[in-house]
Amino acid sequence: MFWxxxxxxxxxxxxxLILPSVNFPFMNIPAHGQSTASPISQEEYDKIKNCxxxxxxxxxxxxxxxxxxxxxxxxxxxxxxxxxxxxIVEENQKIPITYEGHIFEGWTFNGTIPGPTIRVTEGDLxxxxxxxxxxxxxxxxxxxxxxxxVKNNAFTMTGQPGGTISPGxxxxxxxxxxxxxxxxxxxxxxxxxxxxxxGLYGMMIIDPKEPRPRMTEMAMLLNGYDLDLDLExxxxxxxxxxxxxxxxxxxxxxxxxxxxxxxxxxxxxxxVSVPSIPESGNSKSASREKRVxxxxxxxxxxxxxxxxxxxLHTGEPYRVYIVNMLEFDSVNSIHVHGAMFDYYxxxxxxxxxxxxxxxxxxxGDRGIMEFTYDYPGTYMFHAHQTLFxxxxxxxxxxxxxxxxxxxxxxxx
Numbered sequence: 001m002f003w004x005x006x007x008x009x010x011x012x013x014x015x016x017l018i019l020p021s022v023n024f025p026f027m028n029i030p031a032h033g034q035s036t037a038s039p040i041s042q043e044e045y046d047k048i049k050n051c052x053x054x055x056x057x058x059x060x061x062x063x064x065x066x067x068x069x070x071x072x073x074x075x076x077x078x079x080x081x082x083x084x085x086x087x088i089v090e091e092n093q094k095i096p097i098t099y100e101g102h103i104f105e106g107w108t109f110n111g112t113i114p115g116p117t118i119r120v121t122e123g124d125l126x127x128x129x130x131x132x133x134x135x136x137x138x139x140x141x142x143x144x145x146x147x148x149x150v151k152n153n154a155f156t157m158t159g160q161p162g163g164t165i166s167p168g169x170x171x172x173x174x175x176x177x178x179x180x181x182x183x184x185x186x187x188x189x190x191x192x193x194x195x196x197x198x199g200l201y202g203m204m205i206i207d208p209k210e211p212r213p214r215m216t217e218m219a220m221l222l223n224g225y226d227l228d229l230d231l232e233x234x235x236x237x238x239x240x241x242x243x244x245x246x247x248x249x250x251x252x253x254x255x256x257x258x259x260x261x262x263x264x265x266x267x268x269x270x271x272v273s274v275p276s277i278p279e280s281g282n283s284k285s286a287s288r289e290k291r292v293x294x295x296x297x298x299x300x301x302x303x304x305x306x307x308x309x310x311x312l313h314t315g316e317p318y319r320v321y322i323v324n325m326l327e328f329d330s331v332n333s334i335h336v337h338g339a340m341f342d343y344y345x346x347x348x349x350x351x352x353x354x355x356x357x358x359x360x361x362x363x364g365d366r367g368i369m370e371f372t373y374d375y376p377g378t379y380m381f382h383a384h385q386t387l388f389x390x391x392x393x394x395x396x397x398x399x400x401x402x403x404x405x406x407x408x409x410x411x412x
Contacts, residue, residue: 040211042081042121046070048211049119058111061301062308065218068205069116076125083120085128086110089165089187089200091136097225097295098302098392104225106199107140107187113300114221114325115185115202122180122209131170139164140195142173143188144204164189180208182347182366184323193291197226197327203366205321205347212350215319215370218310222324222332222361222383222393223300224293291328295392296383302392305381314376314401320369321347324361332388333360334369338379338399341371358384373397374404 040048051070059067071083087109095106095113109115120126130142141164165171186192187200203221295302312318320341324332335358342352343359347368359367373379382394 042073045121045207045211046073048214049207050217051119059116061297061299061304064112064114064117064299065220065310067117068119068217068219070119071126080123080125081121082125082127085116085118085126086131087115087128087142088131088133089136089140090133091138091198093199095199095300097297097300099307102227102295102302104199104227105229107195108199109202113199114223115200117202117219117221117321118185118204119207120177120204121207122178124177125174126177127172127174129170129172130165132165132167134168136167138195139166139189140187140200141165141171141189142185144173144183144185177206179348180206182206182321182323182368184325184364184366186325193327194229196325197224197291197293198229201325203321203323208350212319213317215317217319217321220298220320220322220334221300222296222298222322222326222334224297224326224329224388225295226291226328227294293326293328293391296326296388297392298395303394305395309378309396309398312373312397312399314373314399315404317370317372320371321366322359322361322369323366324363326363329385329388331360331362331385332393333358333384334381335384336369336371336379336381336397338375338377338397339371339373341369344368344370360384372404373399375407376400376403 049068049070050066051068055069055072057063057067069085071085074082074084076082088111089107089109090111091107093106093108093111095104095108096102097104097113104113106113118128128142128144130140132140141162162171162173183204183206185202185204187195189195201221201223203219205219298305322334326332337357340355340357343354343356344350345353345367347366352370359369361367376399379397379399380394381397382389
């Protein structure tokens with residue numbers, strides 16, 4: 001009996017010692033879809049993202065396509081990646097928006113329309129310092145769509161210190177990036193449509209912790225220009241205490257305000273305005289006329305990608321992050337010739353919503369397009385509203401290389 005028990009004990013011990021060295025493929029299946037890939041370093045990931053090393057550069061519309069600003073990078077005490085950005089708001093900047101000499105009196109983040117494409121990774125601690133220049137005459141703010149704490153809310157009526165930044169002051173918005181996706185950022189001071197139309201907007205990309213499949217990547221931000229800036233509302237906002245359901249909590253000389261100057265950022269509330277509609281009358285002023293854009297673009301300059309076609313190569317995958325910031329028109333769209341693309345609404349999922357060659361976007365809508373061209377040639381991409389294409393929103397893909405699929409022979 002003793003020898004029998006000893007035999008089984010020795011057999012069990014041998015199995016225990018041998019099992020760890022044996023590779024059973026079925027044991028390597030990740031649980032709940034988790035990846036077994038090694039974590040990628042922040043430095044390697046930023047190289048994949050094509051992060052610019054020149055954070056002070058003002059990219060041209062052509063350069064804007066691939067100019068990704070990933071911020072000044074550091075680590076906090078816990079080892080978390082910290083990304084710091086500075087956005088300087090300047091009013092009355094002369095921005096060339098066509099090849100025919102049209103100059104727009106724009107309001108800019110860092111001197112360009114659109115503002116820089118901000119790129120971070122989910123879980124990063126993000127700090128964005130917004131400086132409202134001394135020369136400006138209006139209050140401004142920064143609103144971005146991702147999840148954030150209320151004290152970073154840029155909406156004026158919340159009474160939070162980030163709601164309005166007076167000229168000559170600054171505020172630092174801080175949040176942990178997430179969820180991953182594509183987001184617009186913009187000034188949220190009323191009249192908001194005017195602050196946006198004048199140029200205070202840009203794109204923010206929050207990348208997932210695990211990289212998406214590698215592709216050549218581009219950013220396309222759709223916009224328009226109301227050149228005569230007509231029908232701006234002259235009426236000031238009502239005091240907060242007169243608005244139902246909103247407490248009178250605007251900070252006056254609050255010590256919690258992290259502006260560079262002491263005092264409140266609400267001092268310029270009388271500078272912000274909304275349009276008024278008279279109660280009666282049949283005159284032109286009796287009802288608010290619809291504001292009209294005279295020029296439409298992708299990345300800020302009309303027909304820029306007609307004059308400078310985007311070079312692509314057959315068989316290579318491409319990814320386009322797209323955001324629509326067009327004001328005064330209810331929808332915008334993008335249509336590509338010669339290819340279909342997988343579309344990911346808001347970029348918040350790694351599985352495509354559908355395969356298409358056109359997507360329609362309301363104001364603030366965004367997503368990701370992924371596509372490959374099989375045949376060389378010159379292909380248009382443009383809005384599917386003819387008026388928009390005629391007024392600047394049209395570009396070309398210059399696709400080079402041999403066919404991936406042999407085209408059918410011409411009928412004879």
